Amino acid sequence: MNTDIPQPFFDGHNDLLLNLWLHHGDDPAEAFYAGLVGQLDYPRMRRGGFAGGLFAVFVPPAAYLTNMRLRGSIRDETDCAPLAISAAQIEILHTLAQDSQGRARICRSVDDIEYCLRNNVLAMVLHLEGAQSLDTDLLLLDQFYQQGLRSIGPFWNEQNQFGSGVKGDFPGSPDTGPGMTPAGKALIEVCNQKRILIDLSHMNEKAFWQMAELSDAPLVATHSNAHTICPQPRNLTDMQLAAIAASDGLVGVNFGTAFLRGDGKHDGGTPITDIVKHLCYLIDRIGEDRVGFGSDFDGVNVPDALGDVAGMPRLLEAMTRAGINDALREKLAWRNWLRVLMRTWGG
Ligand code: ZN
Numbered sequence: 001m002n003t004d005i006p007q008p009f010f011d012g013h014n015d016l017l018l019n020l021w022l023h024h025g026d027d028p029a030e031a032f033y034a035g036l037v038g039q040l041d042y043p044r045m046r047r048g049g050f051a052g053g054l055f056a057v058f059v060p061p062a063a064y065l066t067n068m069r070l071r072g073s074i075r076d077e078t079d080c081a082p083l084a085i086s087a088a089q090i091e092i093l094h095t096l097a098q099d100s101q102g103r104a105r106i107c108r109s110v111d112d113i114e115y116c117l118r119n120n121v122l123a124m125v126l127h128l129e130g131a132q133s134l135d136t137d138l139l140l141l142d143q144f145y146q147q148g149l150r151s152i153g154p155f156w157n158e159q160n161q162f163g164s165g166v167k168g169d170f171p172g173s174p175d176t177g178p179g180m181t182p183a184g185k186a187l188i189e190v191c192n193q194k195r196i197l198i199d200l201s202h203m204n205e206k207a208f209w210q211m212a213e214l215s216d217a218p219l220v221a222t223h224s225n226a227h228t229i230c231p232q233p234r235n236l237t238d239m240q241l242a243a244i245a246a247s248d249g250l251v252g253v254n255f256g257t258a259f260l261r262g263d264g265k266h267d268g269g270t271p272i273t274d275i276v277k278h279l280c281y282l283i284d285r286i287g288e289d290r291v292g293f294g295s296d297f298d299g300v301n302v303p304d305a306l307g308d309v310a311g312m313p314r315l316l317e318a319m320t321r322a323g324i325n326d327a328l329r330e331k332l333a334w335r336n337w338l339r340v341l342m343r344t345w346g347g
Pocket of ligand 1 (some may be wrong): 199202
């Protein structure tokens with residue numbers, strides 16, 4: 001094996017757009033292609049093998065926005081209404097594609113992603129993390145879809161018009177709230193019709209089971225881990241994993257140390273092998289075709305030994321040392337993600 005060439009991988013979740021919106025709203029493409037503070041930018045993505053992924057549009061909670069404004073990360077004149085933030089981040093993603101000189105594209109289908117993988121073009125899929133910018137009549141959903149939206153997490157940790165997310169202290173169960181509202185259930189139905197992926201990662205347990213009953217698509221958690229290893233409310237219980245397996249869905253493993261460790265701590269000293277532990281546990285539980293990566297880069301503290309996206313070859317080496325062979329490594333790195341996206345979106 002030529003170790004100079006990184007294993008290409010597709011990733012279930014990152015918060016690059018939030019970083020660009022907060023710090024580089026005027027020149028996002030210039031900053032992204034030259035290099036950024038954070039865990040992701042184009043040069044390091046290339047070095048790490050990042051071939052594509054779901055790019056989250058994220059509207060932070062009001063308290064977070066106030067804090068960022070106080071710290072000067074958000075200018076006073078910035079419009080912080082949810083729709084304005086979503087629109088600005090969607091525009092940033094389009095700018096990254098338009099100003100890429102052929103290096104990146106917004107992908108709307110598995111065909112688009114496969115084209116990118118063959119041609120060494122960064123494959124960017126538009127994901128909405130928290131749908132509070134959508135109206136409950138879902139009139140805006142078509143507009144977002146036209147702009148490339150292919151994946152939605154209806155709510156983040158907070159409550160919105162579609163339901164309430166998983167919010168609770170470590171250690172704790174994911175059973176933290178009342179689940180989806182009628183508008184949330186209507187959103188699931190429309191997303192099924194339009195074949196938009198619904199992300200379970202921030203759903204509390206009630207919402208998860210409502211979704212399992214309602215949705216006819218594979219159940220996908222884009223960036224969550226195993227609750228048995230790390231009992232953090234955002235992680236998935238064995239019962240939830242069984243439902244994901246039964247639906248032939250997928251779990252993208254989150255690299256955040258607080259989602260990995262048995263003690264739930266944010267600790268940079270967490271070994272990279274803790275990521276491998278979750279991968280292996282999930283493979284045992286839901287099968288080797290249903291596990292992938294969901295790094296959460298730019299959204300969490302990852303092990304120092306990984307560092308940032310450029311450290312991905314070290315994770316892949318750790319997987320090999322744990323006995324993961326080349327064929328399985330490819331499945332975890334990208335094949336499983338493409339399989340579940342094909343089942344969700346269609347050909
Ligand atoms: Zn998230």
